[in-house]
Amino acid sequence: MGKRTLIAETGAGQHGVALATAAALVGLECEIHMGAVDVAKQHPNVVRMRLLGAKVVSVEAGQQTLKEAVDSAFGVYAADPERYLFAIGSVVGPAPFPDLVRDFQSVVGRETRAQFLAAHGRLPDAVIASVGGGSNAMGAFTAYLEDPGVRLIGVEPGGQGDEPGQHAATMTFGRPGMLHGMETLVLQDEAGDPGEVHSIASGLDYPGVGPQHVHLRDAGRVEYVKEGDDAVLDAFQRLSRTEGIIPALESAHALARAIRLAPTLPAETNLLVNLSGRGDKDIDYVAEKLGMSGEADEVVR
């Protein structure tokens, strides 16, 4: 068989960059599908992927975000599965993709568990992670599933409000349905088609969620909540200024929940927040949102 091409979809571009990096390392061709809106919003990652030698395909169908990128990459893969190796970006899609992604991603949770025990001599009281398709959360939660004392909290994008199209909070507002080859909860319009979604974070505006999360909620093991764009922007700035860490807007959803929760809990409570990615990709977009120019504060001559 000839050389195969790695193909994937990406929302924020983080796993597109990761895949392009791996492809460069092992000498495979790489093709990344990304919604046209996200290409514009996350252009630092588009530049990274292209520098790494990947072909970036901008998808202009529908809402031009993550769902359409998945549709497009799946379509190309399904038409020629001999040529392509599909690398899915979250715990979504047909079996065995959700299990594969969870198992690889769960290294993160095992590491945090070991490091937390070493640093504090006990487990965290809660682990908090953002949920789009749900891969960073599954990665963070899996190591703690058998630890009943550890609260697990998944944070969905509450966007601008609770009306359809204003958010992408699938665990809160979704109905049972089929999407991208999986049976799960789906945000649907009146006709039963995937509904419009919004989030400040490109990696979270997806109308479905990995089926493992639906199971964990039904089993009563994980709580799912939502945080809106404004709280997320505040959390983004707060971490940047207080810790010197610029978080991804996706990760800032988990932070926003931690900030909301912390004052309600005893002072000795330990919250572990999964920072799923860096915010470099988001700075232009955030600066525009905040009306912050790239000019200096003061000029001296």
Ligand SMILES: Cc1ncc(COP(=O)(O)O)c(C=O)c1O
């Ligand atoms: C930094 C970051 N965090 C979180 C996500 C959301 O994906 P998931 O819910 O699969 O972790 C993305 C998706 O692009 C991302 O880029």
